[in-house]
Each structure stands twice: as C-alpha cells, then as structure tokens.
Amino acid sequence: MSYKIRNKEDYAASYKKSIENNSDFWEDIAQNFTWFKPWNTVMECDMKEASFKWFDGAQTNITYNCIDRHLEQKGNQTAIIFEPNLPTDKALQISYNQLHENVCKMSNVLIQMGIKKGDRVAIYLPMIPELAYCVLACARIGAIHSVIFAGFSSGALSARINDASCKMVITSDGSYRGNKTIDLKGIVDEALKDCPCVQNVLVVERTNTEIKMIKNRDHYLTPLIEAASSVHEAQAFDSEDPLFILYTSGSTGKPKGMLHTTGGYMIYTAYTFNNVFAYEEKDVYWCTADIGWITGHSYIVYGPLLNGATTLMFEGVPSYPNAGRFWEIVDKFQVNQFYTAPTAIRALAKESIDYVNKYELSSLKIIGTVGEPINEEAWQWYHKNIGKEKCPIVDTWWQTETGGILISPLPHISPQIPTFATNPLPGIQPVLMDQSGNESSENNVVGKLCIKRAWPSIARTIWGDHQRYKETYFTAFPGYYFTGDGAKRDSSGMYRITGRVDDVIIVSGHNLGTAPIEDAINEHEYVAESAIVGFPHDVKGNALYGYVTLKQDIENKELLKKEINQLISEKIGPIAKLDRIQFTPGLPKTRSGKIMRRILRKIAEGDFASFGDISTLLNPEVVEEIKNGKI
Ligand code: PRX
Numbered sequence: 004m005s006y007k008i009r010n011k012e013d014y015a016a017s018y019k020k021s022i023e024n025n026s027d028f029w030e031d032i033a034q035n036f037t038w039f040k041p042w043n044t045v046m047e048c049d050m051k052e053a054s055f056k057w058f059d060g061a062q063t064n065i066t067y068n069c070i071d072r073h074l075e076q077k078g079n080q081t082a083i084i085f086e087p088n089l090p091t092d093k094a095l096q097i098s099y100n101q102l103h104e105n106v107c108k109m110s111n112v113l114i115q116m117g118i119k120k121g122d123r124v125a126i127y128l129p130m131i132p133e134l135a136y137c138v139l140a141c142a143r144i145g146a147i148h149s150v151i152f153a154g155f156s157s158g159a160l161s162a163r164i165n166d167a168s169c170k171m172v173i174t175s176d177g178s179y180r181g182n183k184t185i186d187l188k189g190i191v192d193e194a195l196k197d198c199p200c201v202q203n204v205l206v207v208e209r210t211n212t213e214i215k216m217i218k219n220r221d222h223y224l225t226p227l228i229e230a231a232s233s234v235h236e237a238q239a240f241d242s243e244d245p246l247f248i249l250y251t252s253g254s255t256g257k258p259k260g261m262l263h264t265t266g267g268y269m270i271y272t273a274y275t276f277n278n279v280f281a282y283e284e285k286d287v288y289w290c291t292a293d294i295g296w297i298t299g300h301s302y303i304v305y306g307p308l309l310n311g312a313t314t315l316m317f318e319g320v321p322s323y324p325n326a327g328r329f330w331e332i333v334d335k336f337q338v339n340q341f342y343t344a345p346t347a348i349r350a351l352a353k354e355s356i357d358y359v360n361k362y363e364l365s366s367l368k369i370i371g372t373v374g375e376p377i378n379e380e381a382w383q384w385y386h387k388n389i390g391k392e393k394c395p396i397v398d399t400w401w402q403t404e405t406g407g408i409l410i411s412p413l414p415h416i417s418p419q420i421p422t423f424a425t426n427p428l429p430g431i432q433p434v435l436m437d438q439s440g441n442e443s444s445e446n447n448v449v450g451k452l453c454i455k456r457a458w459p460s461i462a463r464t465i466w467g468d469h470q471r472y473k474e475t476y477f478t479a480f481p482g483y484y485f486t487g488d489g490a491k492r493d494s495s496g497m498y499r500i501t502g503r504v505d506d507v508i509i510v511s512g513h514n515l516g517t518a519p520i521e522d523a524i525n526e527h528e529y530v531a532e533s534a535i536v537g538f539p540h541d542v543k544g545n546a547l548y549g550y551v552t553l554k555q556d557i558e559n560k561e562l563l564k565k566e567i568n569q570l571i572s573e574k575i576g577p578i579a580k581l582d583r584i585q586f587t588p589g590l591p592k593t594r595s596g597k598i599m600r601r602i603l604r605k606i607a608e609g610d611f612a613s614f615g616d617i618s619t620l621l622n623p624e625v626v627e628e629i630k631n632g633k634i
Contacts, residue, residue, distance in 0.1 A: 006032050008278045014416050014429075021429035028430065029057070029459055033270050036309075037072050038063045039239040042266075048457040050482050053473045056243055057267030057459045064237035065246065065269045066143040069308035070103045071237060078103075081313045084287070085132050086332055088179035088319035094335075097132060099311070102139075105132070105228075107235035109140035112227045116203050118171060120145030120240070123248065125169040125201075127151050127160060127191060129178035130318045133207045133224070134294050135304055137173050142247075142265075145240050149248040149260070152295025153178055153185070157193035158574040159258075163250050166260055167466055168200040173224075177210030181323030188214040195220075242266030248466050249297055251403040252507055252516030253475065260466030261403050267459030268301075269309060271407045275428060276306030279397050280369055281414040286339040287366075289315035291329065291347065296513075297403040298373055301460075302342065306407070321347050327358035330389075337366035341389070342399075344512035345377040349542045352384040359388050369414045371397040374512035375544045376502055382421040400424040400500045402486065403514075404476065406460025409433070410498050423499045430458045435492055436480055443492075451504055452490040453483035506600075508537035508545050513578050517600075520547070520581075523574035524567055529553050534590050534598045535581070538607040546582035548607035550629065552589055560586060583607070585632055589625040591617070606630055 008014050021028040026045035033045075043060035070082070078100040085095040097105070118124060124146050128134040134150075141148035151163050164172065174191045177184050188206060192215060195201055204221045206214070216223075246265045250258040280288060288307055292298035294316075307314035315336060321329050329351065333341060351358070370390045377385075377398055386396055395414040401407060409431045410424040411417075417425045427433050435443045435450030443450050461484065465472040479485040489504045503509065506517045517535040524533040531552045537545035549567070557563055568580045591599040602614050611630055617623045 006035055006274050006277060008413060008416065008429075011416050014413060014426075017429040018427075022432065025430065025456070029270065032274050033058060033266070036063065036068050036270060036273070042242065046457070046459075050457065050477060050484070053464070053469070053477045055267075055457045055461055055463060057264075058242035061242040061266055062239040063242060063266055063269065064143065064240060065265055065305065065309075066106060066139045067237035068269060069139065069305065070099060070106060073099050073311040074103060077311050080311070082308060083132060083135060084313060084315040084336055086315060086317045086319075086336070088181070088323070090324065090328070090331065095132060102136075104233045105136045106139045106143060107233050108228050108231040109136045110143045110235045111231040112205070112224070113140055113144055113146060113171075115227070115231070116171065116205070116222075118144065118146050120238075121245070122146045122171070123149055123167040123169040125149050125151055125160075125164045125167075125172045127153055127172060127174045127187065128207060129153050129175060129180075129187070129209060130293055130316050131175070131207065131209055132316065133175075135316065138247075138294065138300070138304055143235065143237055145238060145244060147245045147248055149250075150295050150300070151250070152293055153187060154295070154578055155576045156573050157190045159576055160190065161194035161197045163258060163260070164194065164198045164201060166250075166258070167248050169198075170200060171203045171205065172201055173205045173207070175207040175209040176214045177212040179210060179318060181320045184210050184212065186212065186214075188212075192217075240265055243463070245463075247300065249300060249403055252514045252519065255516075256519045256522040258519070259471070259475070261462040262464050262466050263406050263460065264463050267461075268406050269305070271458060271460035272301045272306040273309035275407045276302055276312070277310050278413055278428070279399060279408050279411050280340040280342070280371065282307075282310055282312055282340065284311075285313075286368070287313045287315065287336050288340040288342075289317070289332070289336070289338045290342040291317060291321070292342075292344070292373070297401075297406070298342075301407050321351060325358060326351055326354035327361055330359055330362040330364060333364055333367060334362045339366055340369045340371070341367055342371040342373065342397075344374040345372050345381050346375065346511040346542060346544055348372065348377070348381045348385050349544070352381060352388075353542065356388065364389060364391065367391075367394050369397060370394045371399055373399045373401070375509045376500055377422055379421050386421075395419060398422070398424045400498070404462045405458075406462065409454065409458070410500070418497070420493075420497055423493070423497050425497045427498070432456055433490070433498060434483065435490060436483075440480060446492055446496055447494045449489065449491045449501070451480070452486045452488045452498075452500065453480050454486065455483060457484070508535070508547065510537070510545050510547060510578065511543045515547070515575075515579050519575060520549075520571060520579050523571045523579075524549065524551060526574070527563075527567055527570055529555070529557055529563060530567070532590060534600060534603055536600055536604040536607050538583075538604070540582070547579070548603075549581040549584045550587045550590060550603055551584055552587055585629070587625070587629050587632060589622055589628075591623070591626050591629070592621045594619065594621050596621070602626055603629070
C-alpha cells in the first residue's frame, strides 16, 4: 500500500494536501484498490441537502478488494483468527483462501434463497466466523446487510427488521457469552411474529440447542453450504450502491438506520485502519468490539481485510473464565495491535493486577480505545500495565455516522496526551462552535464539535428518512456536519472529546437514546411519564437514572422497579436497564412543557448546589420534592 503515513512530515504534507486539494488527495488513495470501471468525479458534496457522492460512475466490489485481490500473494496467510468463548475449545485460523471459499459458498446460498442486489438481509449472530462470512457475502452480491447486535431484545430486533423491510434473517440456534447460553433463535421467533417482510431464516448451528424450525421459513445453514458451489465471481457495483444499514440511537423512539455506501467507505476504512494502527505486514490485529457495532464493521471486517491483515474475532467476554482472558489471548496469538473500549479497561483495572502480570504482552506495539471518553486514571492504567509504557495509545474518536475514525493520534507521530484524541486525520476539518453558533478560531476553547466538509465514509442518509438525516446532522449549524458531541481544543490545537451534548447517553460504550427507554417505561400501566438521565459510574462511564411519575400511588415499589427494568429489557435489551429509579410526584418542566433534564441530571449526580434560575418553571416546587426524595 502506498498510503502509509510514516512520520510527522508525511502527516503534515498529507493533511495539507487533503485540505487544499481534497479530490486529488482521495483520488491518489483510491488508486490503491481494484475498480472495475473508473469514476467520473471524485466527490460531489452538498452540505445543505446532505447529499454526498464519492467516485461517482465507478464500479467495484468491496469483497473483491477484501479477499480476491490478496489471494495470489496471501492465499495461505491467516485472514481471520477465531477464538471461541471457552478457552479450552479450539481456535480457528482461517486463511484468505478459506475465507474466499466460505464467502463464495455463502454468496451462492444467498442467491439460491432468492436474495438479489438491493435486498436487505438482517444478521443477528454471535461473534462467530459465519457472521463475517454473511456480511461479506451480502456485500459480494450487492445485498444490503443490516447487522443487529445479538444483545438486542426481540422488540428491538423486529423494529429494525421492519424499518428496512428485510427479506431474510440470518441467526444461530444459540450463542455463548461467558457461562451463559442465549436462545437467539427463540428471540428471532418472537420478533418475527411482527415481521411479515421476512421470507426465510437461515440458522447457523452453534450451541446445538433444541429449537423450533418453522417449515418453509427456517433452514439450517450447514446442508445449504455443503451443497453450494465454491465458485462465485464478484459482481461489479456502483461506488454509491448501498453497502449496509446500521442502527444507532436518536432523540426519538425510532432507531436511525444509517446507510453507508461502497466506494468511499472502502477507501476510508482501509486508509484509516492502516495508519491509525500503523499496521505492518504479518501483524496480528485484535479489536474486541462486536461486529454488531460500527467498530466491528469498519475495524474487524472491512478495514483489516482491505489491507490483507490478520484480524482476530473473539466470541466471549473479558471476564470469563476470569479477568485475564483478554491478556491470555494477546499472548496466545502474539497480538500486535489491541483495540478496546474504556469501559472494558475500567472493569479490568478493578481486578487484581495478577491477571495482567501472568502474561507477557510483549508482542503489543499499539493499543487503542474507542466509543466514549477515556478518563485519565484508566488511560494511565492502560499505558502502564498493558502498553508497558512503550505502546502508543490511539484514542480514536468517531461515530456510526462517520463510518471511520476521524480524530485520533497516529502512533509515534502525534503527541501522547492522556484523554486527548489529538489530531484530525487527513481530509477531516473539525471545528468548534461557540454559544452563538459561530466557528471558534481560537485555541483553548470548548464548543460543539462539527466537521466542515464531507469525507468519503460519511453516512449517506437515514434509511427511508432523508429529512430526518438532514435535520439531525445538518441544520443545527448550516453548512456543517454536527456530531452531537462537545469538545475542547487546547492551546496547541489538540482535541479532547468531552461527551454528548444531546439526548444520547453512552453506557458501557453503548449509545442509548433516552427517548426509546422512556417510551418503554411509559408503556407500564401504572406509569404516567418518565425521564432518563445519565450519572457517572466508575466502570460503565455513565449509568442510567430514571425519574418515574405514577398515575396513582402503588404500595410495592420494589416490584414495580423490577417490572420497569423487565419492560426495558424486553423492548430494548438488558444494556438499557436503569441502575436507579426514583418515583417522583412530577417532572420539572418549562412553561412550554419541555422536561428540564439539566436539573434532573444534577440531582442524579448528587449536585444540589446550583440549579440556576428555576422560577420560570411551570412547577418549581417539584424540584425540591425530587431533591428531598433522592436524599
Ligand atoms: O460521543 C462519542 C463517543 O461515541 C459516540 C458515537 O457512538 P457510536 O455511533 O456508537 O460509535 C462508537 C464507535 C465509533 C460519539 O459521538 N465516542 C466515540 N469515540 C470516542 C467517543 N468519545 C470520546 N472519545 C472517543 N475516542
């Protein structure tokens, strides 16, 4: 690859060129890939209409670039290492040749089941190799994959399946997570009661649990794969053909299906993977995320494979069978780049250091974090105990919407400043907006983080709702992409992301919109209304605090709390359960009826000192009552 940033001068020159001559910059990078037809234009960008096109007119196939292109030189090199949940079970090393064979067979199975270009396929699988095969097979035949994290409940699953009218669901009989076995197929059966669009369900056998198979709808994958041909020629698709939909939370109950397209996403994830992780040939790279999230899409599957890398997939959890599991895997496969979430670091830092010291970790060269701000203490623990004070930490800031990493240190190039994501990558122009909505030109400022110009992997729309896409990201600051995050720029121009400034709360690295949780609670027959806020938690980063107003007083409040959390589990998933629930006589509201979350946040944090002026509230007396209720 000729797009490696090797030193500070390289970075400065790349950045300068990317700003002054954006199209030429990306065109040079795109030359590193196989295109079946060249582009007419490099980019067309309309920030007002939120309309973006990259490499328009060109044709390619992203899986050809991920797999076929490497076969001649790297056919026998490991593409994917699969480490199962149980350490005593056998790991798999899947070569590029084997990956090719599996993806071709899977593509033929999908075609045989009637899946065509543009059809949506929901994938609800644990972290097993079939998940990667299915994602890549969809991309190979032009079907749009919609991976739904296998921790979501049946309600969340059916909402996502219906939103995109998925024609097929791919799931497994069950999944292993630590010492638990989860009945995935049962959850799918429940979800599909409400999904008339689904014609077929493919079932991967993982746990061999007894499941119900519905005739003519459900099919075990194994016999289909065994019968399928391993010959499949990658089709040519337009650069702007949809690649996948991935849902993220928003400020209304309806999840937002972010749509990513092919060519721009391909070159951006490849370029950023290579440079942010300073990937060298033969390195073993491990990202601990789930492919159900954008991190897994871009930096377990696409980015690494586009670079011909060896990427590790882990089925289990960091705490099982004990808190040394991650470090055991690092030594076992001599992992060179390790990428995880601050919440995992905080959880593991609480355990005995013996779990770390049992392992050498000497193979590690670069360690990274993603998904939420990392606190200084966790950063220092990671640096000292995992990086052994020699591995640069890449604190990578980005979003489902951005497709790839936008702000991150580059190893051995950017300064190491704890808790700072530091520099924008080439092609990215971050700006901070001040209180009056203008760009701050100074350093040493805080503001709302926006991006000035589009980059190749920016989401193209919200599936089925372009208006919502425009309103959410492009109207707060006309002409800019608004991230929903706040940030600080220090005196040397380095960025530190401080957290969300909207109704999204990040709990253990998962984005949770307050609206869908409130909607779930409000469905309880005794609940009149509710409001959710976040409060600091030493492992999860934030935990959820729910204020709930009842229609009438109820005696057994403990039971009611359990029922509320049960409802949330059913509607969204266990990740959205509330840590604390307080029953309140009312919720503080403005005269226009808007809930004053700022005050509720302060009470949840235990900060009773300064609520600001509450005299203009519709019901100021309720603040005192809530405060007293908490104490
Ligand atoms: O608030 C930011 C936070 O995660 C949000 C995006 O969440 P999601 O779409 O689920 O994607 C997560 C994985 C890319 C952002 O708006 N976030 C992500 N990375 C960082 C971060 N906050 C601080 N520092 C980071 N490195």
